Amino acid sequence: MTIQDWTQNTEGLAYQACPACSAVWYFRRTFCPCCGDGAPQQRQAGGRGTVHALTLITRAPSEELRAFAPYVIALVDTDEGFRVMAHAEQDLRIGERVQCRFARIADRLVPRFEKTTS
Numbered sequence: 001m002t003i004q005d006w007t008q009n010t011e012g013l014a015y016q017a018c019p020a021c022s023a024v025w026y027f028r029r030t031f032c033p034c035c036g037d038g039a040p041q042q043r044q045a046g047g048r049g050t051v052h053a054l055t056l057i058t059r060a061p062s063e064e065l066r067a068f069a070p071y072v073i074a075l076v077d078t079d080e081g082f083r084v085m086a087h088a089e090q091d092l093r094i095g096e097r098v099q100c101r102f103a104r105i106a107d108r109l110v111p112r113f114e115k116t117t118s
C-alpha cells in the first residue's frame, strides 16, 4: 500500500513509528527521537484524534494567508499517539473528537480537522 501524505499533494496523513521501541511521531526523521534506532517506519494515520489546543490566528504570517484570516490552528492528539498541528474548523473545543479532512489554502493542499462524533 502506498502511503498517502498531504506533503506529496495527496489526501492523507503519514507519521513515523520506531520498530525498536514503539515510539510514534509526526515530523519525518531518519532516526528515532527516543532510542536512536536508524530505521523508522512510515505509516498511514486514520486521521482521527482529540483536540489538545486551539489558536485563533487573526494576523496572518504571510501575504498569501491574509485572505484566510481569521483562521484556527489546532494541536491534535491522534488516535495513533502522535501530536500534529494543522488548520481546523472555527467552533471546536479542547477535548473534542476530530477527523482530518483536507482543504486547499493559499493554493496548497493542507490537512484541516473537523468535528466528528466518533
Ligand SMILES: [Zn+2]
Binding pocket: 018, 019, 020, 021, 022, 023, 032, 033, 034, 035, 036, 037
Ligand atoms: Zn525507538
